[in-house]
Amino acid sequence: MPDSGKETSLNQVIQQLVPDGSQVYCEGILANRLPMAAVHEIIRARRRGLRLVSAPNGLAIDQLIGAGCVEEVEFYFLGFMTNKGFQAMRRFRSAVEAGRIRAKESMGYAVCMALRAGAYGIPFIPIPDFRGSDLLNVRDDYRIMSSPYNPDEMTVIVPALQPDVLLLHAHTADEHGNVVLDEPWPMFTLTTAQACQRVLVTVEEVVEAGKLGSSRITIPHFLVDAVVKVPFGAAPTALNKRYEVDDNHIAVYQESAKTAEGFAQYLDEYIFGCTDHEAFIDKIGQPREWIRGS
Amino acid sequence: MPDSGKETSLNQVIQQLVPDGSQVYCEGILANRLPMAAVHEIIRARRRGLRLVSAPNGLAIDQLIGAGCVEEVEFYFLGFMTNKGFQAMRRFRSAVEAGRIRAKESMGYAVCMALRAGAYGIPFIPIPDFRGSDLLNVRDDYRIMSSPYNPDEMTVIVPALQPDVLLLHAHTADEHGNVVLDEPWPMFTLTTAQACQRVLVTVEEVVEAGKLGSSRITIPHFLVDAVVKVPFGAAPTALNKRYEVDDNHIAVYQESAKTAEGFAQYLDEYIFGCTDHEAFIDKIGQPREWIRGS
Amino acid sequence: MRYSFPELIISTLSSQLRDGERVFTGVASPVQMMATFLAKATHAPNLLYFTILGTVDPQPFRLPYSTGSPHLFDRCANAITFPEIFDLANRGRMDVAFLGGVQIDKFGSLNMSVIGNDFSRPKVRLPGGAGGPLMIRSFKRVISWRSRHSQRCLVEQLPFTTSPGWISDLKGQRHGGPDVLVTDLCVFKFSRTTKHFHLESIHPEIDLDTVKSQTGFLFRTPRRQAITREPSENELEILRRYIDPNNIRDDLLGSPKVIQ
């Protein structure tokens, strides 16, 4: 893809890179740097039949499920803490309890290792034995195998994950598509970008080539299919060094998500009711600036 | 290990961390940042029966083999270019041709994946099929296995490598033992540090805690067993941004290494004849300062 | 000295940690995070603390509610990635994981997955077991914390085992499970030899009958009943003044009942 093509509108990018039925890996953890702008745009594009693979980033997953975009979710923890206490993911829970979506529960390390295998281009990877967990009874794709080098050492074999598309919100990209996630140790984000077949990144800002300064590049340009500038693209979740989590808006969402009707209203007001993420931010207010503390 | 114990003399550290018979992983590539100070100290300590696992860093391997420290070497390429042309590793070659050491030839990716498996604490890892190579006939520890998810997809199973000790030369460490290798993408060095059971790092300088500045830490302190300050510790090989390769001294070595007698003289003059790396540098002269070019 | 119920819980969890240990807290674990900070500030200065974000020994300027808050990056010794914490544990390099369960059975097995018989259409879909199923055996020790001690939570047998405890019917398998289970009523310890929980101590102002009637499995009781150690003056001072000056602990642990 020519460099100049990498920056475009989020809507166009979703149309191109996230067709119905895609397997989507959603980056971000708890209420930290979830790709909310991309998630909302997928909802606006009324995508259907998505198969999600999630880190513990329930808010994004809950909204995609509630909006009917999802047919399957692979996950290992959905929920998070705010200053209002533990946040259960109500649309997820309701959809699973009603049998509307397939809930492929996994184990955190199994998903990470499956992504490592996907990044390496190998079809499977062994992980240490965790027999005794009933998860192995509900995951018939996980197999038990002894080590060829020690018949007493049992391993669980996990198939590689190579999701169709990665959704990531990061700090900065340059015009070639080099992406910087400004956290002290973002290497696993690179691994997920390698595992995914297409990489869609929203960023706070795009700079000229050569202007990334001393920041180490997190994802090199040749792995990136599209970069879209979306200020506050992670809001209402936080972005390290940029802005704080909006616990109040999350509380509004959580109250709405208690019922299907409430969720539908939230959807109409905050997602379909906003033409894009800028309009959403106008509506909920800019997130509080990052405070490094005393 | 308490922080204060991490900085000590190289001789002491070799005595403690590299006993006879150790499996040693040597970092560095071609004539770039080989841990030459540590290698020379191992020779001075007259270690025997070492099993080496090597990146393509022939100079270090050749000297250890020539000095009689080695009983086995796992490798995939030994040799490099200088301005005098291709440098074959003569003591290695002579020792293998005489049947004095076991030469476990591998394939670059197989060693890297074995180290990844070692770092992850899994007993083996599959890599893509490379049948047709006679290496599979001489490596009976590599097995052929089809993917449990696709009987037509064959893989080569490689056992994990967890060498006893890593030898690394890097730029800087802080007094806690956090290590910075000042290259743009040193992540695989972290993987090797995770794979190895003990980590021995020589560095150009040791700074106070909190004084690593904006450098991203390559190896966190809790993976590091010993840090020793050895200026020019990679010479006569290069260190990025610090000093250039000493092609002339390498030519002296290569000429010596043509015969057992010549090598013995080199050993007496440059290794046993120098009490430590400082004396060696005094003898061969400081390496040329790094020149970033025009 | 007067102290609150949340302070007792944090002090009790803290006292389970030992100097020099490598401790991990997972998702949604702010109480465990406070306990870890308290241990490091008191009896365990060489404890090495790993959060789910990968930050090592964070010193946030303000205590966050979430163990996934990016403020845990503000000041830290260094960092690592989430799967690398598992890697360390697989290589025998991690000591303590705090693991929770919505339900816990007599072997210390944890259920974080579903209530109900049909996994694909459960009565209640729980959040998921995160890394528990492997961590419960790859870490040297596991500590569990359960608020709202009741027969619904502490059960004889789980309907679904997310993370297996000290069951022993699988040959050649490493074992794992909580060594300590702290609730809002008491402290249980698990004996790896007898394969049973026993009551280690009861919290002040709680009686044994309450514990028994609220627990769905049988447990051993010692001859002389111990009372959970009260927070020391030093612990209270550090907790109130340095770790949690804004009193997040009362938000998290419900009514700040004061204990004499």
Next chain:
Amino acid sequence: MRYSFPELIISTLSSQLRDGERVFTGVASPVQMMATFLAKATHAPNLLYFTILGTVDPQPFRLPYSTGSPHLFDRCANAITFPEIFDLANRGRMDVAFLGGVQIDKFGSLNMSVIGNDFSRPKVRLPGGAGGPLMIRSFKRVISWRSRHSQRCLVEQLPFTTSPGWISDLKGQRHGGPDVLVTDLCVFKFSRTTKHFHLESIHPEIDLDTVKSQTGFLFRTPRRQAITREPSENELEILRRYIDPNNIRDDLLGSPKVIQ
């Protein structure tokens, strides 16, 4: 325009690369590095170049002798690690690898390991095949370069196959091997359908009989013999002025025989 033999070789290798391709050079490959720089500076501006150090699209201030020189970090687009280049290739994301062999046989199999019958005590211990055994099939195309074209190097059958070429006796196996073999005498191409090398062109001032007598395997020759394309004026200017102003190429490629 007059040009030297090293210039012909570099231009010939360069002309094998196509715009937009992702190209990898391994250990001890300075000639291939120059050819890659030349292609990128002329007909293949969107070529993406990966070195064994992991640097992507390096622009060193001075051309190093070694493809492992840290000066390849001086200016580069970004970087990646050595195993990640294999990872990319495994996922079908890499195009061209330059792979060499001390010996090459009629199927394009490469020997970089041993000469002699006893692997554990060989007559000659060669440096090793680096990543070749896998790269030869995980990259879309492989280009080989062999100086000193002789019957000792280009053999009917290898004594030891480090990296297997276009052999086809293993079922269900992906195939691989060099598509192009450039020597100091000529250019061979391998036909994936006929499974044979054919002579693509002979270098200026070399005759067919020399090529035949120096080659240890049979190869097909076209009806009308082509001469290897000479370097263009633009290529020579760029190579001499920008890529290799200090004339490393003559050091590397032996006698700078001038070709009219």
